[in-house]
Amino acid sequence: MSLKSATLVDKHVRSKRLWQREGNSEEIHRNRAGFQPRLLRGEVVECFSTKTSFFPRDHSTMTTATTVLIAFALAFPVGTLVEYVLHRWVLHTRSRTFVSRRHRMHHKSNEADTLWGDFRDFSLGGIPFVWLGFLHSLAAGLAFLAGGVCYVFLLALVHKLSHERPELIFWMSPPSHELHHCETPRHNFGIVTRFWDRVFGTYAPGVLASKTNGGAQ
Numbered sequence: 001m002s003l004k005s006a007t008l009v010d011k012h013v014r015s016k017r018l019w020q021r022e023g024n025s026e027e028i029h030r031n032r033a034g035f036q037p038r039l040l041r042g043e044v045v046e047c048f049s050t051k052t053s054f055f056p057r058d059h060s061t062m063t064t065a066t067t068v069l070i071a072f073a074l075a076f077p078v079g080t081l082v083e084y085v086l087h088r089w090v091l092h093t094r095s096r097t098f099v100s101r102r103h104r105m106h107h108k109s110n111e112a113d114t115l116w117g118d119f120r121d122f123s124l125g126g127i128p129f130v131w132l133g134f135l136h137s138l139a140a141g142l143a144f145l146a147g148g149v150c151y152v153f154l155l156a157l158v159h160k161l162s163h164e165r166p167e168l169i170f171w172m173s174p175p176s177h178e179l180h181h182c183e184t185p186r187h188n189f190g191i192v193t194r195f196w197d198r199v200f201g202t203y204a205p206g207v208l209a210s211k212t213n214g215g216a217q
Contacts, residue, residue, distance in 0.1 A: 064139050071133045071140040075147025076154075078129065083155060084196040086125045088189040110181050112163040118156035126152055158192050176203070 091103040112118060126148055133144025161168050162177035169175040176188040176197065187204040190197045197203035 067137065067140050068143040071136070071143035072147040072150075075130075075133075075144050076151050078132075079126070079148060079151035079155065080190065080193050081196060082126060082129050083122075083191060084189050084200075087191070088200075088202065090125075092186070092189070107181065107185060110163070112160040115156055115160055118159050119153055122152045122155050122159075123149075155192055162191065179205075 090099060093100050113121070130145050130148040131141065134141030158169060158175075159177060162175045163181075166175045166178045169178075172194060176194050177191045180188040187202050188194070188197055189202055194203050
């Protein structure tokens, strides 16, 4: 091979390598140009680090967990209000209904049912309300439903203790339900708490209520 031919081959090889480098540079430039718009759309790009790409999923999980916790906790104060409303205006209605008659028998015997019996009966009263969480989302609905079930169990337990071991209701002395059965059947409709009795003006100490109402049912 002549010197001239060798020089031409060398130039051809160097030109090819230069073209390849320039082509790679253009490809890198195109990738960089398209990189930022994908980030602005919040997409997970493969070249993200593990920590960065994981953030959107963490954020969504935290939001769902917060919703679940709030919905579950909200079932308890809502449950106390439902308990008060049903006890005052359904169980103690002046109309002669099956439910009101059965409740009058409960007052005459002054005895609680079994824990399961109370849980079953109180659960029926909560059916119209436990679906409220589904108005927000499926997760909130399931959490609110679970919280409602837990509250009904707490209500049944406090109701039974109010009849059989009132000294264990340490946050109310005496328990409102004990007063309700002994001296104030037209007052103290709350079982777990006195809050709504105070709000609606139906809380009364036993001695005061016995003078003004005579223990009338």
